[in-house]
Amino acid sequence: MVKNVYENLSKDLIEGKESALLTFMKHLNPREGSIEKKLHISKASLLNDASTMDPELQKEILNTFHSGIPHLYHRSEEASILIEPYFPRPRLIILGGGHIAKPLCEFGFKVGFSVVVADDRPTFANANRFPEADEVICEDFQRVFDTLKLRESDFVVIVTRGHRHDGVCLRNTLKSHPAYIGMIGSKRRVREMMSQLIEEGYDQERLNTVHSPIGLSIGAVTPDEIAVSIIAEVIGCRRALGTKLSNNNKFNWPEFDADVINQICVASEVPRALITIIASKGSVPRKAGAKMIVWLDGRTMGSIGGGCSEANIATLSRDVILNQRFSIEHVDMTGLAAEDEGMVCGGTMEVLIESI
Amino acid sequence: MVKNVYENLSKDLIEGKESALLTFMKHLNPREGSIEKKLHISKASLLNDASTMDPELQKEILNTFHSGIPHLYHRSEEASILIEPYFPRPRLIILGGGHIAKPLCEFGFKVGFSVVVADDRPTFANANRFPEADEVICEDFQRVFDTLKLRESDFVVIVTRGHRHDGVCLRNTLKSHPAYIGMIGSKRRVREMMSQLIEEGYDQERLNTVHSPIGLSIGAVTPDEIAVSIIAEVIGCRRALGTKLSNNNKFNWPEFDADVINQICVASEVPRALITIIASKGSVPRKAGAKMIVWLDGRTMGSIGGGCSEANIATLSRDVILNQRFSIEHVDMTGLAAEDEGMVCGGTMEVLIESI
DSSP states (O other): OHHHHHHHHHHHHHTTOOEEEEEEEEEEETTEEEEEEEEEEEHHHHHHSOTTSOHHHHHHHHHHHHHOSOEEEEOSSSEEEEEEEEOOOOEEEEEOOSTTHHHHHHHHHHTTOEEEEEESSTTTSOTTTOTTOSEEEESOTTTHHHHHOOOTTOEEEEOOSBHHHHHHHHHHHTTSOOSEEEEOOOHHHHHHHHHHHHHTTOOHHHHHTSBOSOSOSSOOOSHHHHHHHHHHHHHHHHHHHHHHSTTOHHHHOOOOOHHHHHHHTSOOSSOEEEEEEEEEESSOSSOTTOEEEEETTSOEEEOSSOHHHHHHHHHHHHHHHHHTOEEEEEEEOOSHHHHHHTBSOOOEEEEEEEEO | OHHHHHHHHHHHHHTTOOEEEEEEEEEEETTEEEEEEEEEEEHHHHHHSOTTSOHHHHHHHHHHHHHOSOEEEEOSSSEEEEEEEEOOOOEEEEEOOSTTHHHHHHHHHHTTOEEEEEESSTTTSOTTTOTTOSEEEEOOTTTHHHHHOOOTTOEEEEOOSBHHHHHHHHHHHTTSOOSEEEEOOOHHHHHHHHHHHHHTTOOHHHHHTSBOSOSOOSOOOSHHHHHHHHHHHHHHHHHHHHHHSTTOHHHHOOOOOHHHHHHHTSOOSSOEEEEEEEEEESSOSSOTTOEEEEETTSOEEEOSSOHHHHHHHHHHHHHHHHHTOEEEEEEEOOSHHHHHHTBSOOOEEEEEEEEO
């Protein structure tokens, strides 16, 4: 059942839908108890057909979407609900599968984008070439946009093998309003293309929002360096949007462990615990939402920040697994030991350990 | 013998020494012939004990070091020498093996640095954690500098777990003059540390050269994003130095295929050819110095730019391997087909194929 809930969550995220995960907890005391059930609800259904839902709970869920971080909602002394908001990873759409696309796909995946690569040449648009991509599309650059269905949360990078294809991609991209548009090209080529588009009736102000020549000016020479300059620019735009649109968590949502979520969906012979940071204060390496799995045989996946604190939590997980319950642990990283070393961390966090 | 030459080359590069590789060619015609021998010579020995060397050849080698790109030196109609200059990859030294060091090590390796990671904790300073690093040092942050022996071509990133350790690293780093020093920390922490160092007698102007808080301002939030902001800053400094010190090829040397060089040192049962771009003009995906290997069974390693041109060269390699000779091929990427597509590439290159 837990597996189904996470599978539905993954499905929603892949389809670009925001959704929430509810964990109903029955307390023996404020820090321990048993998990009653888990529920997955998409934001759309919460807004459209929530007639049967407790209006107070509905309000709490909406607030959680707004804040963008998990919230432990205390219904009574014995009952609480952990509400976790989930936002789909923004897509990094790379048009052109050449020598810049390869490192860019790696970097994009690494910094939390769902990467889509498109090219019209089968040798370039194939999944083996882009193992980190969620989708590789082999399609004419004109028709690929029917498949892509651009979203406002998309980051579009145009790096095809030639400026004619770049032009086709730019014209099609400008029909939508993605969060970022960048196009490769020398200053001269870009100037020529922009004049051409102005002649065709495109708006100058709109064209000014296109990042072209693409990438931060760091004097990049090699394809790998150019990919760094592009991903740095993309991150800058993403985080700036996150600050500007402060309730737009699709841009400023830092903690999401796709690999852990996927792992929960895989059946395990060895009993295991799921660990989630449900709140944090001050300077901590990872914030609310971060997740890891600890197996009874000692294996782990993911991280809640590393170090001694993580090791302690992993040890405590043993008891939680054996007792089939949950436990909420307070982790203090402001202690004297840390101070002595001039530790970077000086915060606290609440961590939920649950047997899954 | 060829194997020894490349092994010596690799050894020199690891030790941070510049050196040249000479390939003596006997021509049947300007484009074909046989390889007579290969010679490896370090720049130091070229300058210090070259009394037995033909002064004209010595001059040609020094010019090649100066230009930073391979040079085909025609001694007569029948004899030429390919002179390839090799510069050690600059080191990216990461002090502190925590959550930023991990992605930074990956990115640093990817963009062509020889990465060294140091931490005083065995669980953080271990080679398994940093598979891309050339060296992982587990040592007290004070003593690690005896092992490191900082060079002027080093890029030093200080990201330990606490500002006291950061301070130890910064003080020791400032005893040398590496190409880049960056230190993590909040604005307040950095300000406090800098005031402290001024009190200790450090020079304000020198301290101003320290990049701290580290990284380009892109609003980075996650460790992976912070690593991108750091590596983008490091690339920017490297390429700026390359432009400023135009004969300082350790900073602007773009093409070096360490994996191909290493592969040549490994004996092969299957006959193979080494392919080297020896000159290029105009816009080409990879420039002089780029290398790849083609085995007779069709396997390849490395790239001279991909596409049809690379495929053609790989096909031609077959004959070269079977005839145990060399061939110099002219590759034209300015053709009509490319123009029609508005291809990015519009250059030509000379490519050496040799049986090894």
